[in-house]
Amino acid sequence: MNKCQSKIGYAQIDIAFKKPEKNLEKILKIVKKYDFDLIVFPELALSGYDFKNKKELLNFSFEREDKIFDEISNICKTSSKIVVFGFSEKSDGKIFNSSLLIDENGKRYVYRKTHLFYRETILFEKGDTGFFVKDCKGIKIGMMICFDWIFPESSRSLALKGCDIIAHPSNLVLPYCQDAMITRSLENRVYSITSNRLGGEGTYHFTGKSQIVSPQGIVLNRASAHSEKIYIVEIALNLSRNKKINRYNDIFKCRRKDFYEC
Numbered sequence: 001m002n003k004c005q006s007k008i009g010y011a012q013i014d015i016a017f018k019k020p021e022k023n024l025e026k027i028l029k030i031v032k033k034y035d036f037d038l039i040v041f042p043e044l045a046l047s048g049y050d051f052k053n054k055k056e057l058l059n060f061s062f063e064r065e066d067k068i069f070d071e072i073s074n075i076c077k078t079s080s081k082i083v084v085f086g087f088s089e090k091s092d093g094k095i096f097n098s099s100l101l102i103d104e105n106g107k108r109y110v111y112r113k114t115h116l117f118y119r120e121t122i123l124f125e126k127g128d129t130g131f132f133v134k135d136c137k138g139i140k141i142g143m144m145i146c147f148d149w150i151f152p153e154s155s156r157s158l159a160l161k162g163c164d165i166i167a168h169p170s171n172l173v174l175p176y177c178q179d180a181m182i183t184r185s186l187e188n189r190v191y192s193i194t195s196n197r198l199g200g201e202g203t204y205h206f207t208g209k210s211q212i213v214s215p216q217g218i219v220l221n222r223a224s225a226h227s228e229k230i231y232i233v234e235i236a237l238n239l240s241r242n243k244k245i246n247r248y249n250d251i252f253k254c255r256r257k258d259f260y261e262c
């Protein structure tokens, strides 16, 4: 395989509410079975979504170094895989809606959701990690979570930090994100992997249609709204490193920061 080629994918799955061991078993099965460099699972993939209050949520929250993640870390290390999934993170008496990146050495990095959606604002603390990019197996990976998409600054920040691929665990309930992410990929010339979940909890219905979009804004694959799907595709990283649209326009160099509001 060409050095610049990578296998990336999403796992669109349903998630059992308050059943972390069961959800983890499903994730582990997929991580063991499929051949990939990077795979992305949905937001809050261990716990589910619709918690009544912080006290209830705390029982299904984990620290970054919790041993519940050891088996995935070990698989990542022994088979040189990178896995991203959402989880409820407890840290210093606070709870964050977080995304865990486990790299090919089994090392763990946490991104904490910057823009909380609806009742999440009463369950979680606002994320304090900011947007960052990690180089894993030569792939520059950035994370954002679900509703972060509606703020173009999220993907722009990741792109400006050198990201090749936006890993985007989601529990989408509104119908706009998938189409909007085409623009987010196109305007930043990056790949995006939106991994959404299925099913419902309480009044929430999750909309599926997980997808991978190329730096040219091409939807390489989009799942249905109704069934679980694992999808892996081989991509070329040189596409996300070329910010030129034509010989005169480089999307970063042509920015006019003096005219933009911060």
Ligand code: ACM
Residues within 6 Å of the ligand: 043, 116, 117, 145, 146, 147, 148, 170, 171, 172, 173, 174
């Ligand atoms: C969302 O941010 N889970 C809609």
